[in-house]
Amino acid sequence: MWIFNWAILLFLVLIMPFGLGMIPVKYMDKAHRTPAMLYACGWFVSFALFELVAIPFILLRRSFTELAIAYTLCIVLALGISIWKAYHVVADCMEYRRAFWSMSWIVRSGWGIAFLCIAAQLFAAIFLEYWDGDDSYYMAQAMIADTYDVMYTRDAYTGYEFGFDIRHALSPVPIYFAWLSKLSGIHAVIIAHSVIAPVWLILMYCVYALIAEKLLGQHREYKPLFMILISIWYCFGNVSIYTAETFAMNRIWQGKGLMAGIIIPLLYLCLLCLKENSISKGTWILLILTIIASCFATSTSLMLVPTLVGIGAFLLGYRKKSLRFVFKVLLCCLPCVILAVCYLCLN
Amino acid sequence: MIETIKAIWEDVVLYNGNSFLLVFFLLALIFLWITEKNKNLKMIFIYLSIALVVVFLNPIYAWIAMKVDDEVYYRVWWTLPIGIVVCYSVAKAVIYFRKIISKMLVIAMAILVIVMNGNFVYTNTIHFKAGNAYHIPQMAIDVAEALRMDNYNPKAVLPSELLPFVRQYTAEIIMPYGRNIVETRWGFSSPLYDCMEADVYVAEDIAQYAREETCVYVVLSSIKPMEGKMEDYHYTLQGLVSGYYIYMDNYCYETLKEQGYIE
Numbered sequence: 001m002w003i004f005n006w007a008i009l010l011f012l013v014l015i016m017p018f019g020l021g022m023i024p025v026k027y028m029d030k031a032h033r034t035p036a037m038l039y040a041c042g043w044f045v046s047f048a049l050f051e052l053v054a055i056p057f058i059l060l061r062r063s064f065t066e067l068a069i070a071y072t073l074c075i076v077l078a079l080g081i082s083i084w085k086a087y088h089v090v091a092d093c094m095e096y097r098r099a100f101w102s103m104s105w106i107v108r109s110g111w112g113i114a115f116l117c118i119a120a121q122l123f124a125a126i127f128l129e130y131w132d133g134d135d136s137y138y139m140a141q142a143m144i145a146d147t148y149d150v151m152y153t154r155d156a157y158t159g160y161e162f163g164f165d166i167r168h169a170l171s172p173v174p175i176y177f178a179w180l181s182k183l184s185g186i187h188a189v190i191i192a193h194s195v196i197a198p199v200w201l202i203l204m205y206c207v208y209a210l211i212a213e214k215l216l217g218q219h220r221e222y223k224p225l226f227m228i229l230i231s232i233w234y235c236f237g238n239v240s241i242y243t244a245e246t247f248a249m250n251r252i253w254q255g256k257g258l259m260a261g262i263i264i265p266l267l268y269l270c271l272l273c274l275k276e277n278s279i280s281k282g283t284w285i286l287l288i289l290t291i292i293a294s295c296f297a298t299s300t301s302l303m304l305v306p307t308l309v310g311i312g313a314f315l316l317g318y319r320k321k322s323l324r325f326v327f328k329v330l331l332c333c334l335p336c337v338i339l340a341v342c343y344l345c346l347n
Numbered sequence: 348m349i350e351t352i353k354a355i356w357e358d359v360v361l362y363n364g365n366s367f368l369l370v371f372f373l374l375a376l377i378f379l380w381i382t383e384k385n386k387n388l389k390m391i392f393i394y395l396s397i398a399l400v401v402v403f404l405n406p407i408y409a410w411i412a413m414k415v416d417d418e419v420y421y422r423v424w425w426t427l428p429i430g431i432v433v434c435y436s437v438a439k440a441v442i443y444f445r446k447i448i449s450k451m452l453v454i455a456m457a458i459l460v461i462v463m464n465g466n467f468v469y470t471n472t473i474h475f476k477a478g479n480a481y482h483i484p485q486m487a488i489d490v491a492e493a494l495r496m497d498n499y500n501p502k503a504v505l506p507s508e509l510l511p512f513v514r515q516y517t518a519e520i521i522m523p524y525g526r527n528i529v530e531t532r533w534g535f536s537s538p539l540y541d542c543m544e545a546d547v548y549v550a551e552d553i554a555q556y557a558r559e560e561t562c563v564y565v566v567l568s569s570i571k572p573m574e575g576k577m578e579d580y581h582y583t584l585q586g587l588v589s590g591y592y593i594y595m596d597n598y599c600y601e602t603l604k605e606q607g608y609i610e
Contacts, residue, residue, distance in 0.1 A: 128474040129482035136511035136526040143518035157510075157525025159500070159518060189515050193482035208431075215388070215435050222438050225454065229434040232458055236465025237430070240364030244425040249468045260425045268391070268428050275387035300422050303412055308426045311398045315390045 009184035009191065013199045017042025019079045022086035024289065025093075028282030032273070033092035034213070036206035040266065041286060043203055047293035049074055050179070054172045055339075058152060059346070061164075064145040064175065068182050103221070110224030117231035118205050121249070125197040130250045135192075138174045138254055142188040145178035166346045170339050171298050173255040192253040200252045204261045205231070207269060214272040234261075255297040263294045267305065271312045274329065275319070284332070292335045302340040306333040351406045351413065358421040366464050372396075372429045375436040382439060392432050399426055433461075486589035487512035493588045494520050494564050499608040501599075503564035504557050506591070507544055523560040548573040554580030563599040567592045 018035075021042030025033055053074055057067040100108070140156035148154060152169040155162050174188075177196070181188040186195075205227065212226040237245020247254075248261025267290055273283040291309065294301035313329035363369050376393050383389050402408050403423040413420055437457040441450045468474075478485045491513045494503050502521040505513060511526040528535040539556035542549060548571055557565050565582060567573070569590050578584065582594040603609045 124469050124474070127477050128469060129477040130474050131483070131511070133511050133526050133530070135515055139515040140518060140525075143514065143516075147518040154518075155525075156514070157527045158523065159514065159521035187481065189483065190480045194477075194480045211431060215431075216438060219438075219442050222442055225441060226434055226438045229437055229457065229461070230430060232461055233430045233434055233465075235469070236462050236467055238466040238468040238470075239366035239368050239464070240362055242358075242362045242421045242424075243364075243368070245430065246468065247425075250473070256422070260422075264425055265428075265431065268431060271391050271395075272388075275391060300416070300419060303415070304423060304426060307402060307408075307423075308395075308399065311402065312391065312395055315394055315398065316387070319387060319390050 005185040009180065009186050009195060012180060012183060013195060016075075016079065017046065018090075019082050020045040020075070022082040022089050023078075024282050024285040025089045026086035026282070027285060028280045030092055031217075032210075032280070032282065033089050034210070035093045036209045038089070038093050040203060040206050040210065041289070044266070044286070044289040044293045045078060046075065047176075047296045048289040049078060050172070050176050051292050051296035051335075054151075054175055055170065055342075058169045058172060058175070059342075061150075061153065063149045064151055064178060064182075065149055067151070067175070068179050071179060072183065107221045107224060110221075110228065114224045114227035114231065117228055117235075118201070121201055121231065121235065122198040125201055125252075126194055129193065132251050132254070134251070134254060137168075139177075139189050139192060141168070141174035142178040142181065142192070145175050146181055146188060151175055164346075166343060167299050170302075170343055171255050171296060173253075173258065173297060176296075177253075196253045200258065200262065204248060204252065204265070207262055207265045211265060211269050211272065214269065256300070259294060259297040259301060263290060263297055263301070264308070266290050267294075267308060267312075271309075271316065274312075274325075275316055284328070287329070287332050288335075291332055295335055295339050299339075299343065302336045302343065306330075306336050309333055348406050348410070351410045354413065354417065354420065355404060355406065355409050359424070362421050362424050364466070366466070368429065368464065371433055371460070371464065372427065375433045378436045378440070379432065382443075392428060392435075396427055396432070399423075481516060483512045483515055484509075486591070488516050489589040490566060490591050490593070491516045491520060493586060493593055494566070496603075496608060499603065501563035502561055503566060504539060504543060504553075504560065504562045505566045506568050507540075509566065509591075523557075523562060543567075547571070550575035550577050550580055553577070554582060558596065558598075561599075563596055563603070565594045565596070567594065 017039050019042065021038040021040070024041040024045065025038050028037065050071060053071045054067055057070065100111070137156045141152065144154050144156065144159070145151050151172070152165045153161060177188045177192050180191050184191070208230050209223070209227060212223040216222050216226060234245045234249055237243055237249065240246065244260035244264065247257045251257040252261050270283065270287040270290055273279065274287070291305055294305045310330060310333060313326045317323060317326035376396060380389065380393050409420060412423070437453070441453050444450050444453060479488065481488065487509050490505070490509060494501060495517060500519045500521055502523065504523055507529050510522070510529060513520055514522065514525065524535065524537050524540055527533055528537060528540050539553070539560055542552045542556055548567055550573055553565060554577060565577065569587060569592055577594045581597040583597055583600065585593040585595050600609065
């Protein structure tokens with residue numbers, strides 16, 4: 001029976017993102033149709049959909065079961081549409097496999113070393129544990145949703161019923177884990193600490209591989225070097241408890257770790273894609289998904305993301321001499337503005 | 348405003364720790380400014396970073412952000428692409444050199460600098476070999492399992508080392524206080540917590556305050572000395588689980604038995 005549970009969970013976290021990612025990737029040009037882009041887009045479709053579906057349910061104090069049913073239906077629909085309309089992008093992504101074997105042995109060795117560095121971190125994520133006090137809030141909220149079928153109406157620390165935790169309710173990462181737990185039957189804490197930790201590290205390095213492609217496109221043989229350096233950078237990034245690297249390596253399953261390690265680099269990837277003369281529809285989709293996902297991750301994104309993306313928009317708009325471009329990018333930040341207004345009104 | 352500026356500066360210093368993180372970032376930015384030909388890349392990495400620093404050091408911006416939550420303003424520094432810029436700069440430097448030996452030297456030096464400047468994240472002071480798939484102490488799981496009851500969510504008071512973990516394992520155990528009381532800056536307090544964390548347990552005080560909090564269970568560490576006996580104050584020892592004594596309030600026991608929660 002447990003094999004069945006694990007099969008469901010591994011499908012949800014390893015296979016399903018590839019399916020969900022097909023729609024955004026379909027609207028990207030061929031150069032961006034890579035397995036890493038497919039996987040990253042799939043996760044962000046999942047996060048963004050969850051944020052859009054969960055917030056109304058949470059604010060309206062509906063039950064967790066109702067949310068789980070609604071979100072599952074949305075995901076199944078999204079997956080179905082993705083596969084039906086965009087399955088052909090998989091063939092484009094598979095060309096990368098052939099490209100790997102055409103590289104020189106030095107480059108392939110470089111990639112081998114990069115994969116080893118990352119594999120070591122995945123091993124550590126699964127077989128080492130890190131005790132963080134914030135989990136007593138995060139994971140308890142996931143357990144409360146699973147046990148009492150309510151969301152953010154009980155104190156995570158004590159279990160008492162209380163008002164409504166609006167600040168954390170707008171970033172329902174724990175409820176996402178509760179959803180994974182409900183579908184798979186596996187304990188939410190096992191999912192977060194032993195499964196999501198390594199899986200989101202893979203996602204993080206997928207994002208960095210995509211950044212490497214944008215930065216070193218003309219010197220692709222140096223991409224593995226960039227990946228090795230980034231993995232070592234993260235490994236030794238614990239210069240203080242405040243750095244993004246510390247959060248990403250120690251607690252990537254928490255919304256703030258997701259923000260630090262994955263979402264902010266993905267925003268930079270979006271900016272690197274937006275700097276091009278021709279911007280595909282898929283890039284705009286990715287930007288919107290990332291911004292909505294940033295709200296899903298943490299409420300600090302409500303101010304931080306519009307700042308980063310807004311300044312980036314003005315600078316790139318200045319380069320492109322296009323006010324229209326600036327306006328379009330700023331429009332993508334609307335989810336942050338709407339949720340910030342929500343937060344201020346309900347607080 | 349002065350307080351805000353001080354807080355910003357403190358955040359920068361704390362973020363940097365005892366390292367040259369921001370110095371390396373600055374050097375990498377200067378390197379890119381000199382060598383990067385792609386003006387769009389310069390815009391995204393150099394000018395955007397400068398603009399972000401100017402905005403985040405702005406006391407007005409900081410004041411607004413700190414109004415929402417002053418404890419987490421350091422997260423604004425996450426938006427600086429420090430890792431990307433430094434690693435990209437190294438890659439560019441390696442590309443510049445033609446000879447393999449020069450490239451290898453640059454790579455080796457860069458890795459050495461990153462390692463020497465940084466702090467290995469997997470030290471055995473913060474990462475431990477996982478005892479179970481939950482990645483929480485097994486003793487917390489054992490105690491939580493011992494406290495669980497069918498059809499009833501009991502309230503239990505626990506030692507502070509168990510507080511962060513029990514409700515991660517199961518939300519069925521209610522507590523009079525949680526990990527929030529351990530964080531002194533959050534300003535929570537409880538006489539029951541003071542008794543539980545004293546150097547010596549005083550059974551009479553614990554029994555009194557636990558009863559005031561309507562706790563069904565009291566969990567006490569077996570290695571801490573105790574003045575008096577919980578049994579003298581109408582508690583029954585349920586068992587010793589992973590080094591913790593679990594006591595049940597006799598009055599709660601009678602009530603739960605009457606209501607059919609206990610056989």
